[in-house]
Amino acid sequence: MIKICIAEDQQLLRGALISIMELEEDLHIVGEAADGAEAWTLIEKEKPDVCILDIEMPHLSGLEVAAKIRNHNFPCKIMIMTTFARAGYLQEAMDLHIDAYVLKDEPIQYVIGAVRKIMQGERVISQDLAATLFMNEKNPLNEREINVLKLVKDGYTTNEISKKLFLTKGTIRNYLSLSIQKLEVETRQQAVQKAVEKGWI
Amino acid sequence: MIKICIAEDQQLLRGALISIMELEEDLHIVGEAADGAEAWTLIEKEKPDVCILDIEMPHLSGLEVAAKIRNHNFPCKIMIMTTFARAGYLQEAMDLHIDAYVLKDEPIQYVIGAVRKIMQGERVISQDLAATLFMNEKNPLNEREINVLKLVKDGYTTNEISKKLFLTKGTIRNYLSLSIQKLEVETRQQAVQKAVEKGWI
DNA sequence: TAATAAAAATGACAGGTGTCATTAGTATTT
DNA sequence: AAATACTAATGACACCTGTCATTTTTATTA
Structure with missing residues (x-):
């Protein structure tokens, strides 16, 4: 049994x-x-x-x-x-x-x-x-990029994310810019979409 | 039976x-x-x-x-x-x-x-x-606003939407601005989210 | 016909977004 | 000690976004 x-x-x-x-x-x-x-x-x-x-x-x-x-x-x-x-x-x-x-x-x-x-x-x-x-494509994002992208997914703005992570908003934008390039998309929202779809964040 | x-x-x-x-x-x-x-x-x-x-x-x-x-x-x-x-x-x-x-x-x-x-x-x-x-809140969006918002949901940009609907991009922005106000949110993405959640688009 | 309402467009403004080159501090490796 | 790589920040640029006031055009109604 x-x-x-x-x-x-x-x-x-x-x-x-x-x-x-x-x-x-x-x-x-x-x-x-x-x-x-x-x-x-x-x-x-x-x-x-x-x-x-x-x-x-x-x-x-x-x-x-x-x-x-x-x-x-x-x-x-x-x-x-x-x-x-x-x-x-x-x-x-x-x-x-x-x-x-x-x-x-x-x-x-x-x-x-x-x-x-x-x-x-x-x-x-x-x-x-x-x-x-x-x-078997593997997740191209590193830990910091994943964290930032998760916050974007949850609806936070660049400014809110920068406060949450104690980084400047320029840095957040850099991370997002990199994520966008790595995921080969054009906006942060598309990046979130693709990362979710692949199960990467 | x-x-x-x-x-x-x-x-x-x-x-x-x-x-x-x-x-x-x-x-x-x-x-x-x-x-x-x-x-x-x-x-x-x-x-x-x-x-x-x-x-x-x-x-x-x-x-x-x-x-x-x-x-x-x-x-x-x-x-x-x-x-x-x-x-x-x-x-x-x-x-x-x-x-x-x-x-x-x-x-x-x-x-x-x-x-x-x-x-x-x-x-x-x-x-x-x-x-x-x-x-029983009813859908505050009119037909044009619904169409535009659906295209945003499908990932199209302001420019692409304007071409698809044969309108100028200014008009698209106006429609989105109105939708955002009617739905009491702050960005087009939030507008999409709320409209989907309510079953309005 | 005139008045009214709507759909669509325009221009201007503040602020957000994505990109890039550059700099600096800090570990890690060689 | 020097080289390397990672993390974080800065400033500048072009473009996108949301808002608003205003105008033109086109239907609808009185």
Whole structure:
């Protein structure tokens, strides 16, 4: 009997998956969570064999939960289940030695099959993602550029960012100018768009 | 036996919902679609009693499919099932006399219950949305402002927009300036954000 | 026909944005 | 000690943005 925890913020999908997995004789859902923080508490308590994590959740992302699981050396298998085929996410997942990375565009039987496979030590990655992984563009931005770009994403202006980071506004503009060049776009907004799309910030 | 068509672009959710609904004795899924265009073909062919439509799908949105159903005077009940509690979407749905407007954050049993209720002529709206409906801010933007703001959303610059619409760039700036004032924000990007969030563009 | 409203354009202003060349301080390496 | 690279700052330039007052043109209405 495989003990599973599932973390997914959309109740409709979470509930549906649970109902269907419970119909399989060898699977048992030992807990469900609607956000990352809840998921971590649950996993600590239930010690599941497999946990299925959505990436984009409130409080803690699925990748952050995965990092915690690995840091605590839990023997738990990890499946990331997400809508987004973003290279950055996938790269991060690989670095964390995630066991399965599955897109929400797969059939349920694929997900169930993947659970069984990873329990046997296999690794599962959705077909559409394999290509993404090979292309493997890596994040051209350094830490400072990432920080500044994140603040732009959150709607802050050059001046506000300069105050927040204790730098002059000229420096902020320089960082953004560099980011724009590295990402081969023309405005800070396009830079944010591209960086988000690639999973780089 | 209630005949149901379901249109939802995420296969995992679509498949899960179908499996679970098929377990109910009085429900029967007569067709599934992964985008709006497919959904419309299906509905014309199957003449279901109820169709469940996601809003954000490729080709045709759920609301556009709903409009087609109403224009052709099909006797089909319509349930909109979406992630987003956006006032503009809800308003449009109400104008189309949609029978149910359900958030993806509800339990499955709520959705199944809603199907039965609308078959008996009731109307179902997710609790969280009732408030949104009463607040009922309406879109302060006129047609031209909406068009310009949509182009900004798609990443076009002032100059590109002026060429596309055969207006001078000064005029585009004036329209954007007005939009910014009407939406009570400070930049064009914030204007786009707010308008999207409210379902106004 | 005259009055009114709207859509579109213009010009001017302050301030924001992106680029670039240059400088300076500070580690790190060789 | 010299070379290298990174981080931060500065000033200058052209261009973009948001605002405002004003004008022209074109429909609509009285």
